[in-house]
Amino acid sequence: MATVSLKNLVKKYGSLEVVHAINLDVADREFVALVGPSGCGKSTTLRMIAGLEPISGGHIHIGDRAVNDLPPRQRNISMVFQSYAIYPHMTVAENMGFSLKIAGRSQQEIASAVADAARTLGLEELLERRPSQLSGGQRQRVAMGRAIVRHPDVFLFDEPLSNLDAKLRMQMRTEIKKLHAKVQSTMIYVTHDQVEAMTLADRIVIMRDGHIEQVGPPEEVFRRPATRFVAGFIGSPTMNLRDATVDDGRLRFANGDTLPLPGQFRNRVTAGQKVIFGLRPDDLYPTGHGIHSGEAADVHAVEVPVSLTEPLGNETLVFAEFAGDDWISRMLNPQPLRSGDRVELSFDLSQSHLFDANTEKSLRG
Amino acid sequence: MRGWKPAPHVLLLLPAFVVLAAVVIVPLLLSLYSSFTPFRLTRPETIYEFIGLRNYIRLFADREFWAAFGRTVLLLTVALNVEMVLGLFLALLVEKATRGQRLLRTIMMFPMMFSPILVGFQFKFMFNDNIGLVNNALQSLGLTDQAIPWLIDGKLAFTSILIAEVWSSTSVFAIFILAGLMAMPKEPLEAAKVDGCTPWQSFRYVTWPFIMPFAYIAMTIRSLDIARAYDIVKIMTDGGPAKRTEILWTLISRTAYSDARMGLANAMAYVAILLSILFTVMFFRQLAKARQQIGAEW
Numbered sequence: 001m002a003t004v005s006l007k008n009l010v011k012k013y014g015s016l017e018v019v020h021a022i023n024l025d026v027a028d029r030e031f032v033a034l035v036g037p038s039g040c041g042k043s044t045t046l047r048m049i050a051g052l053e054p055i056s057g058g059h060i061h062i063g064d065r066a067v068n069d070l071p072p073r074q075r076n077i078s079m080v081f082q083s084y085a086i087y088p089h090m091t092v093a094e095n096m097g098f099s100l101k102i103a104g105r106s107q108q109e110i111a112s113a114v115a116d117a118a119r120t121l122g123l124e125e126l127l128e129r130r131p132s133q134l135s136g137g138q139r140q141r142v143a144m145g146r147a148i149v150r151h152p153d154v155f156l157f158d159e160p161l162s163n164l165d166a167k168l169r170m171q172m173r174t175e176i177k178k179l180h181a182k183v184q185s186t187m188i189y190v191t192h193d194q195v196e197a198m199t200l201a202d203r204i205v206i207m208r209d210g211h212i213e214q215v216g217p218p219e220e221v222f223r224r225p226a227t228r229f230v231a232g233f234i235g236s237p238t239m240n241l242r243d244a245t246v247d248d249g250r251l252r253f254a255n256g257d258t259l260p261l262p263g264q265f266r267n268r269v270t271a272g273q274k275v276i277f278g279l280r281p282d283d284l285y286p287t288g289h290g291i292h293s294g295e296a297a298d299v300h301a302v303e304v305p306v307s308l309t310e311p312l313g314n315e316t317l318v319f320a321e322f323a324g325d326d327w328i329s330r331m332l333n334p335q336p337l338r339s340g341d342r343v344e345l346s347f348d349l350s351q352s353h354l355f356d357a358n359t360e361k362s363l364r365g
Numbered sequence: 366m367r368g369w370k371p372a373p374h375v376l377l378l379l380p381a382f383v384v385l386a387a388v389v390i391v392p393l394l395l396s397l398y399s400s401f402t403p404f405r406l407t408r409p410e411t412i413y414e415f416i417g418l419r420n421y422i423r424l425f426a427d428r429e430f431w432a433a434f435g436r437t438v439l440l441l442t443v444a445l446n447v448e449m450v451l452g453l454f455l456a457l458l459v460e461k462a463t464r465g466q467r468l469l470r471t472i473m474m475f476p477m478m479f480s481p482i483l484v485g486f487q488f489k490f491m492f493n494d495n496i497g498l499v500n501n502a503l504q505s506l507g508l509t510d511q512a513i514p515w516l517i518d519g520k521l522a523f524t525s526i527l528i529a530e531v532w533s534s535t536s537v538f539a540i541f542i543l544a545g546l547m548a549m550p551k552e553p554l555e556a557a558k559v560d561g562c563t564p565w566q567s568f569r570y571v572t573w574p575f576i577m578p579f580a581y582i583a584m585t586i587r588s589l590d591i592a593r594a595y596d597i598v599k600i601m602t603d604g605g606p607a608k609r610t611e612i613l614w615t616l617i618s619r620t621a622y623s624d625a626r627m628g629l630a631n632a633m634a635y636v637a638i639l640l641s642i643l644f645t646v647m648f649f650r651q652l653a654k655a656r657q658q659i660g661a662e663w
């Protein structure tokens with residue numbers, strides 16, 4: 001059983017607190033991604049779990065062991081670093097077998113474990129090479145190999161793919177997913193890339209400024225973001241988010257334009273309340289070029305001028321002006337559009353989000 | 366001379382070549398030549414008398430020379446090892462310091478700033494059997510009640526010289542190793558911790574291979590230094606007592622000036638230089654190997 005649990009975990013550098021009493025429970029064999037903008041405390045949190053950073057408060061349990069004060073070597077974890085941190089003076093095989101050698105395993109055992117890992121990762125041909133003779137992607141594999149040979153309780157990944165080019169990153173993403181299915185270990189994966197988090201994780205932890213904003217499966221954080229921050233962070237292109245005021249059953253934007261108040265929020269807001277209205281580009285489409293997910297009656301159409309288009313082949317992103325500002329909409333089966341053209345946009349309000357302007361929390365309840 | 370017009374770059378470089386030739390090449394050739402003559406300072410005309418390898422052949426049978434040679438190698442070996450260990454220790458300590466590291470580094474370099482002659486006088490005074498600090502301290506602490514003849518007993522004198530050498534130059538090792546420690550990427554060390562290493566194992570398997578090239582650079586520099594050692598020994602014991610601390614260069618200078626046998630001294634000097642070259646080649650080989658091992662890009 002390799003659960004990981006963080007209780008009121010705090011990290012301070014001197015008087016500067018960078019992780020503020022966070023709580024998180026990771027189930028056995030779960031794949032959890034910590035995601036958030038750069039500097040929000042993801043690496044610090046991961047390094048505290050690894051034991052590389054002393055903790056300033058709270059508790060960490062791995063399985064049913066409190067590991068607060070245990071050095072990394074007693075935590076039975078593996079970590080893949082962003083810079084790979086391969087030992088430059090050892091061959092690939094020596095790198096991968098190092099932890100077993102330290103653990104005092106026999107030559108034979110080490111050789112067979114290394115061979116196994118090499119097969120999983122397609123490194124068989126490279127075992128005798130030195131790291132300086134490897135490409136970035138190969139080094140990355142070696143770092144992963146080093147992590148898997150010892151069958152740890154928990155795998156920790158700190159942005160393992162961020163030094164790879166886009167194509168290789170996608171390929172490795174798939175391999176990590178396969179790896180998780182194969183080794184069936186608990187994995188905690190740090191990334192600033194929400195796509196990586198969405199595609200890999202069973203559950204996503206969204207962090208901001210040393211706090212946890214929301215924890216949930218990818219589907220849920222995408223569909224039901226708990227805060228304005230999560231709404232803006234998850235999803236690409238980003239959600240349209242605009243300040244509005246509740247006024248007589250409608251949402252009034254700064255320039256006076258209005259939209260009907262979405263039905264699901266009718267009883268959750270009061271007149272005059274300041275809110276933030278959110279709508280994903282998927283739910284805002286030129287009429288006839290998208291699919292509404294709720295009732296047809298909840299779709300509200302407005303004719304607006306196009307300011308800019310970004311054709312992507314199978315779809316086009318249309319930037320159109322509404323309420324004094326450009327909104328991003330997604331056009332399926334794209335037709336050629338030019339800036340200045342007028343287009344009717346469908347607002348699928350059943351999929352819209354409302355956040356309180358003060359607390360920035362979702363009003364969905 | 367009219368038709369001869371050298372290219373401008375040749376013309377511009379010519380003075381430099383002339384100066385170099387005058388101050389380096391000519392004296393070098395002259396000394397090499399004189400090692401094939403029975404040249405004595407007291408009889409200048411002997412420089413024209415060519416005797417071939419006779420000086421060198423004599424050296425091979427000269428017990429005093431080989432004793433000095435052996436003593437130099439011994440001093441070199443012991444001093445390098447002691448300095449290496451102490452320097453490593455110092456560097457590791459200073460690297461751990463979170464505050465005042467700059468100040469510590471500067472203090473560490475103090476001994477290097479003293480001229481070797483000064484170091485010689487300083488230790489000659491400290492090890493003096495009557496008025497020296499060392500005996501004084503030992504006696505005050507009640508560790509001994511007699512004056513230990515530091516510079517008078519052959520073995521003790523050698524040890525005293527060794528201590529002076531080590532004191533003055535351990536920082537060479539410390540500084541090179543510290544540079545290595547500071548240039549070392551931190552992630553492999555963290556990876557080692559996660560891989561299950563104790564602090565000692567991290568040092569043994571990760572840190573040590575990385576700083577080895579730096580240690581070899583220090584060794585190369587210091588082996589040249591000690592193979593040429595002169596000042597400290599000259600001041601502290603002048604090769605005494607009874608030539609028990611005679612090393613190559615005190616012997617060479619004595620032969621050249623006191624005995625005025627310049628030709629023989631120059632022959633000794635060339636053999637001594639061979640020793641230096643030998644050590645340099647050896648340490649450079651090790652350095653190249655160690656560098657390749659860590660995949661260094663410098």
Ligand SMILES: Nc1ncnc2c1ncn2[C@@H]1O[C@H](COP(=O)(O)OP(=O)(O)O)[C@@H](O)[C@H]1O
Pocket residue numbers: 013018036037038039040041042043044045
């Ligand atoms: N050694 C340190 N000393 C002081 N502040 C640090 C240190 N390491 C990280 N921080 C700060 O802690 C915050 C979180 O850093 P980090 O966990 O690395 O963020 P990220 O989410 O990008 O991985 C940042 O604001 C960073 O500046």
Ligand SMILES: [Mg+2]
Pocket residue numbers: 042043044159
């Ligand atoms: Mg980070």
